[in-house]
Amino acid sequence: NAGVTQTPKFQVLKTGQSMTLQCAQDMNHEYMSWYRQDPGMGLRLIHYSVGAGITDQGEVPNGYNVSRSTTEDFPLRLLSAAPSQTSVYFCASSRTSGGPGETQYFGPGTRLLVL
Amino acid sequence: AQSVAQPEDQVNVAEGNPLTVKCTYSVSGNPYLFWYVQYPNRGLQFLLKYITGDNLVKGSYGFEAEFNKSQTSFHLKKPSALVSDSALYFCAVRGEWVLRAYNTDKLIFGTGTRLQVFP
Numbered sequence: 001n002a003g004v005t006q007t008p009k010f011q012v013l014k015t016g017q018s019m020t021l022q023c024a025q026d027m028n029h030e031y032m033s034w035y036r037q038d039p040g041m042g043l044r045l046i047h048y049s050v051g052a053g054i055t056d057q058g059e060v061p062n063g064y065n066v067s068r069s070t071t072e073d074f075p076l077r078l079l080s081a082a083p084s085q086t087s088v089y090f091c092a093s094s095r096t097s098g099g100p101g102e103t104q105y106f107g108p109g110t111r112l113l114v115l
Numbered sequence: 116a117q118s119v120a121q122p123e124d125q126v127n128v129a130e131g132n133p134l135t136v137k138c139t140y141s142v143s144g145n146p147y148l149f150w151y152v153q154y155p156n157r158g159l160q161f162l163l164k165y166i167t168g169d170n171l172v173k174g175s176y177g178f179e180a181e182f183n184k185s186q187t188s189f190h191l192k193k194p195s196a197l198v199s200d201s202a203l204y205f206c207a208v209r210g211e212w213v214l215r216a217y218n219t220d221k222l223i224f225g226t227g228t229r230l231q232v233f234p
Contacts, residue, residue: 004158033221042119042205042224043159058221090158103149104222106159 001026004107006091012113013081021076021110023091031094032074033104036060036087043090049074081114088112117142119208121225128196129233136191136228138206147209148189149222150180154202162204165189176200196232203227 007022025032033048045058049068063085065077074093078085088111092104118141128134140146147166151159163174170182180191191204207222 006158040226042226043222044224045221048221092159103161103164105161106151108158 003027004091004093004105006089006107006110008110009108010111010113012115013078014115015081015083017081019078019081021078021089021091021112023074023076023107024072025074025091025093025105026072027093027095027105028071029093029105030071030096031102031104032068033058033092034064034066034074034076035090035092037090037109038087046076046089078112081112083114086112086114117208117223119206119223119225121204121206121228123228124226125229125231127231127233130198131195134193134196134200134230134232136204136206136230138189138191138225139187140189140206140208141187142208146182146184146187146189148180148182149207149209150174150178150189150191151205151207152176152202153205153227159205162191196230198232198234201230201232203229 004025030051034046035043037043044060046064047058047066049055052068052071055066055068068074088109090109091107094102094104120139149164150162152162153159162178163172165172165182173179178193182189205227206225
C-alpha cells in the first residue's frame with residue numbers, strides 16, 4: 001500500500017490564483033481530512049469527509065472547498081489564493097470517523113507559498 | 116475547552132541519554148492521546164496512542180509514553196536517544212467535534228516540540 005499520497009509537494013501561487021491540492025489513499029478508509037500546519041499553531045482542521053459524497057467544514061474552512069466523489073480521493077481547492085494561506089497542508093485518513101481507537105495516517109504534505 | 120500543551124519548544128539531549136518530551140492535556144470525558152513525529156520535509160508519522168488500560172504505552176522506534184491521569188499528562192520517553200530521533204514531535208488528543216450534520220471527532224494538536232539529539 002502506498003498509504004496517503006499528496007501532490008504537489010511544493011507550489012508557488014500568486015495572490016488570486018486558484019489551485020487544487022490532491023490527496024489519495026489506497027487503504028479503503030472512510031474518513032479523510034485536511035489540516036494546515038502553521039508555525040507555533042500545531043495543525044488545524046480545514047475540512048473533513050466521513051465517506052464518499054459527504055463532507056463538512058472543520059475549524060478553518062474559509063477560502064477552501066472540498067469534494068469527495070470517490071472513497072480514494074479528497075482534493076482541496078483554493079478558490080482565490082491569499083498570502084494568509086501560505087502554509088503546509090496535510091491530508092489524513094482513518095478507517096472510520098468514529099471510535100477512539102482510530103489512528104489517523106498522514107500524507108507527506110504540500111508546502112504552499114502564496115506571493 | 117479541549118486542548119493540548121507542549122510546554123517546551125525545543126529539547127536538547129546527548130546521544131545515549133534518556134529523553135522526555137512533555138505533553139499535558141485538557142479534555143472533558145475520557146482522554147484518547149496520540150504522539151506523532153515529523154521528520155524534516157516529511158509528513159506526520161504515528162508513534163503511539165493511549166486509549167485505555169496500562170498507563171505505559173509502547174510504540175514505534177523504542178518510544179514509550181506514560182499516561183498520568185492525576186497530572187493530566189502524557190509524556191513521551193525513550194531510554195536512550197539516537198541522533199536519528201531528532202525531529203518535531205506532536206502530542207494530540209482526540210476531541211469531540213459536533214457539527215451541523217455529522218458527529219465526528221478530530222485530533223487537537225499541540226504546537227510541537229523540536230527534539231535535537233547531539234552526538
